[in-house]
Amino acid sequence: MSDQQATFRRFEDGANPNDWDLEDKIFQQDKSHKCPTYVHKTPPCQGSCPSGHEIRGWLAIARGMDKPPVEGMAWQEYAFERMLEANPFPATMGRVCPAPCEAGCNRNEVDDTVGINAVEQYVGDWANEHDIKAPAVGTDTGRKVAVVGGGPAGLAAAFFLRRQGHGVTLFEANDELGGMMRFGIPGYRTPREMLDTEIGRITSMGVDVHTNTRVGKDISIEKLEQSFDAIFWALGAQNGRPLPVEGWEGTENCINGIEFLDAFNKGYVLGTANRVVVVGGGDTSIDVASVARRLGHITHVASTDHPDGTLIDFTAQDVAGSLVREGMQATLTSLFPIEQMTAAEHEREDAKREGVDIKGGVMPLEVIKDANGRAIALKMCECDMKGNAPVAREGTEFTIECDIIISAIGQSGDMTGVEEMDNGRGFIDTEAGYKVKGRDKHFAGGDILKPHLLTTAIGQGRIAAETITDYLDDGDIDKRPRVDVHHFNLMAELHQRGKDPEAYDHMQTRGTNDAAFAVHNYEDRSATQIIRHTELFKGHFDLIPRGRRDEVHIEGDAVLGNFEERIIAYSEEQAQKEGERCLSCGMCFECDNCVIYCPQDAVFRVKKSDRTVGRYVDTDYTKCIGCHICADVCPTGYIKMGLGE
Numbered sequence: 257m258s259d260q261q262a263t264f265r266r267f268e269d270g271a272n273p274n275d276w277d278l279e280d281k282i283f284q285q286d287k288s289h290k291c292p293t294y295v296h297k298t299p300p301c302q303g304s305c306p307s308g309h310e311i312r313g314w315l316a317i318a319r320g321m322d323k324p325p326v327e328g329m330a331w332q333e334y335a336f337e338r339m340l341e342a343n344p345f346p347a348t349m350g351r352v353c354p355a356p357c358e359a360g361c362n363r364n365e366v367d368d369t370v371g372i373n374a375v376e377q378y379v380g381d382w383a384n385e386h387d388i389k390a391p392a393v394g395t396d397t398g399r400k401v402a403v404v405g406g407g408p409a410g411l412a413a414a415f416f417l418r419r420q421g422h423g424v425t426l427f428e429a430n431d432e433l434g435g436m437m438r439f440g441i442p443g444y445r446t447p448r449e450m451l452d453t454e455i456g457r458i459t460s461m462g463v464d465v466h467t468n469t470r471v472g473k474d475i476s477i478e479k480l481e482q483s484f485d486a487i488f489w490a491l492g493a494q495n496g497r498p499l500p501v502e503g504w505e506g507t508e509n510c511i512n513g514i515e516f517l518d519a520f521n522k523g524y525v526l527g528t529a530n531r532v533v534v535v536g537g538g539d540t541s542i543d544v545a546s547v548a549r550r551l552g553h554i555t556h557v558a559s560t561d562h563p564d565g566t567l568i569d570f571t572a573q574d575v576a577g578s579l580v581r582e583g584m585q586a587t588l589t590s591l592f593p594i595e596q597m598t599a600a601e602h603e604r605e606d607a608k609r610e611g612v613d614i615k616g617g618v619m620p621l622e623v624i625k626d627a628n629g630r631a632i633a634l635k636m637c638e639c640d641m642k643g644n645a646p647v648a649r650e651g652t653e654f655t656i657e658c659d660i661i662i663s664a665i666g667q668s669g670d671m672t673g674v675e676e677m678d679n680g681r682g683f684i685d686t687e688a689g690y691k692v693k694g695r696d697k698h699f700a701g702g703d704i705l706k707p708h709l710l711t712t713a714i715g716q717g718r719i720a721a722e723t724i725t726d727y728l729d730d731g732d733i734d735k736r737p738r739v740d741v742h743h744f745n746l747m748a749e750l751h752q753r754g755k756d757p758e759a760y761d762h763m764q765t766r767g768t769n770d771a772a773f774a775v776h777n778y779e780d781r782s783a784t785q786i787i788r789h790t791e792l793f794k795g796h797f798d799l800i801p802r803g804r805r806d807e808v809h810i811e812g813d814a815v816l817g818n819f820e821e822r823i824i825a826y827s828e829e830q831a832q833k834e835g836e837r838c839l840s841c842g843m844c845f846e847c848d849n850c851v852i853y854c855p856q857d858a859v860f861r862v863k864k865s866d867r868t869v870g871r872y873v874d875t876d877y878t879k880c881i882g883c884h885i886c887a888d889v890c891p892t893g894y895i896k897m898g899l900g901e
């Protein structure tokens with residue numbers, strides 16, 4: 257171990273093997289008289305990933321345990337295929353997702369999370385560099401679905417709908433696809449070439465794309481209803497919330513963060529003011545402050561003379577050849593203390609390093625204006641949070657002088673022209689399966705339900721594509737599983753390796769251990785259960801520091817005019833090494849512990865020709881005495897004592 261603190265210890269201080277009563281603890285304690293069963297559960301990384309990525313599966317591919325089923329296929333391509341089962345944006349998500357999967361990873365209970373996000377980026381980038389094509393589209397169903405909005409939810413839905421064989425027409429109000437990934441996140445975090453490749457892969461599947469087409473203005477809802485069998489609403493949330501303080505409304509130099517980033521990403525913001533205050537605390541506010549630091553203050557512009565130096569709504573031609581950038585002061589304020597801000601920790605750290613002054617635990621009180629009605633300062637005070645509501649601390653008021661105030665405290669949908677879909681708060685209400693409440697054939701997903709992560713929008717697009725398929729099939733939507741992710745499927749695994757069980761002849765059989773129609777002794781609980789770290793044998797694992805991605809660290813004013821990507825992707829070797837750190841929670845990873853430790857030689861390896869992931873070991877029940885040693889030494893929690901009553 258390096259300087260890393262172990263979160264799990266095999267032994268307590270002073271523990272001595274001579275004190276252990278193995279006879280009593282192991283051989284006598286099991287009164288169940290049960291034999292092992294092999295139980296697949298969902299790992300918590302996957303359960304915490306809103307897009308439902310089969311993370312354990314592609315980490316097993318990265319470390320070489322799960323080999324490509326096709327001769328000559330690179331492991332990266334196989335891993336990429338697995339990623340696409342849940343999420344068509346691995347390169348993008350590997351860069352900007354705050355990775356709730358890593359927070360949920362059981363390896364946190366051993367030493368530190370697996371670097372899931374970094375492996376995801378490596379594989380996504382590899383696929384882009386090697387021009388890996390989109391998966392095959394499904395057999396044409398003859399059904400047509402309209403997707404309204406070309407952001408992460410709309411594109412994910414289009415991807416999965418095409419895989420299921422439905423015709424997809426996508427309407428996007430902007431002139432390019434990508435939504436928040438393009439217009440909300442700066443290009444140094446989602447490089448445009450990468451984004452174009454991932455989006456191009458989706459549109460290449462035969463999606464009929466109509467850009468510059470706003471539903472409600474250029475085409476009516478009625479027309480969509482007449483022309484399509486189902487409609488998926490993925491409008492996103494582009495209306496930034498104003499600051500709810502005195503002096504904000506109607507003040508020219510008080511703007512919202514979504515508009516600022518949209519204008520910047522479209523090339524309409526070339527510089528900002530000398531002193532900018534951003535009010536927020538989430539990723540958007542970090543992006544706003546970091547972009548402002550990069551743009552800097554433009555001190556000399558030939559043809560324009562804007563009072564605060566902000567160059568918003570100017571094109572490059574307006575100021576061509578005459579820009580002089582100087583450093584500016586960006587202050588970011590958050591109601592929550594810094595360590596509780598919703599922005600990811602590494603984003604906060606980058607912003608601080610790049611010179612953003614972050615103030616946590618403070619609330620805005622009033623916009624202070626000059627005689628011309630322009631904001632010149634933001635009055636604030638310290639606060640305590642009661643749930644999500646700030647409570648001002650009396651006597652702590654202070655002001656931050658500034659030239660622009662930017663609000664990045666939340667957003668809602670722009671429902672212009674589609675008011676009939678509005679729930680009254682700028683969003684769309686849905687019920688089970690992302691069906692729009694009270695409207696037949698309408699579905700919705702992404703930020704238009706409630707602004708959340710990109711990965712959430714992608715997951716909702718995937719699930720909605722499945723429920724739309726159900727709906728198109730018989731008008732009903734099937735009940736979704738409790739753990740609604742893309743699960744490893746042993747039957748599909750056997751199938752792709754040409755090892756399908758034989759057809760069941762419906763005759764009576766005594767036992768199934770030799771039956772060719774049965775997948776003997778395997779139980780799939782992944783749709784209902786997530787495996788906790790307490791079910792693993794954590795003592796099996798060595799403490800290995802997590803391999804972190806390198807990053808270009810930009811200090812202070814060096815950030816000025818720097819729009820280069822900061823993250824340095826893993827090498828192949830790093831990705832494979834990180835794959836090895838995965839504990840394979842809830843799925844056998846072929847360590848042989850159970851085979852080695854079984855005192856009866858009851859546990860054996862499945863014949864090599866029959867082996868696949870999930871079919872590595874088996875038990876001879878005529879030899880098993882129900883001692884449960886195999887279950888105790890199984891590091892992955894895959895063995896449960898079940899049979900034998």
Ligand code: SF4
Pocket residue numbers: 299300301302311312315360361362363370372837838839840841
């Ligand atoms: S150890 Fe592996 S399978 Fe387990 S939660 Fe972490 S990434 Fe997922």
Ligand code: SF4
Pocket residue numbers: 843844845846847848849850851872873886889890891892893894895
């Ligand atoms: S002990 Fe090892 S080989 Fe046996 S089931 Fe568990 S993970 Fe697989």
